[in-house]
Amino acid sequence: MKLFPVAAVLLAVLAGPAYAQMPNLNLLQEGPGKTPEEKAAEAERDKAYKETLKKIPDSKASNDPWGGMRSDPPKQAAAPKASAATSAPKKKSGTTAN
Numbered sequence: 001m002k003l004f005p006v007a008a009v010l011l012a013v014l015a016g017p018a019y020a021q022m023p024n025l026n027l028l029q030e031g032p033g034k035t036p037e038e039k040a041a042e043a044e045r046d047k048a049y050k051e052t053l054k055k056i057p058d059s060k061a062s063n064d065p066w067g068g069m070r071s072d073p074p075k076q077a078a079a080p081k082a083s084a085a086t087s088a089p090k091k092k093s094g095t096t097a098n
Helices: 003-020 036-055
Strands: none
Touching: none
């Protein structure tokens, strides 16, 4: 008899994460509609919003305050010279600095 409560608790613990992944179903698909006054008010807000967007000027100049401080972009690197394998090995000095 002690096994049944333990199994029920174990099942509840394991089912918790799976239950959390279930989609949220809305069984009331059609809620209360908007009244004509609400629709008119929303249309007026949308119209005012669009008119406000038209009043915003286009940004033509860069907005970079540090733009004048930067140097020219780095130039392309010259073509690579002969590889190290074909050149003469470098000679080591007689002392070690370590």
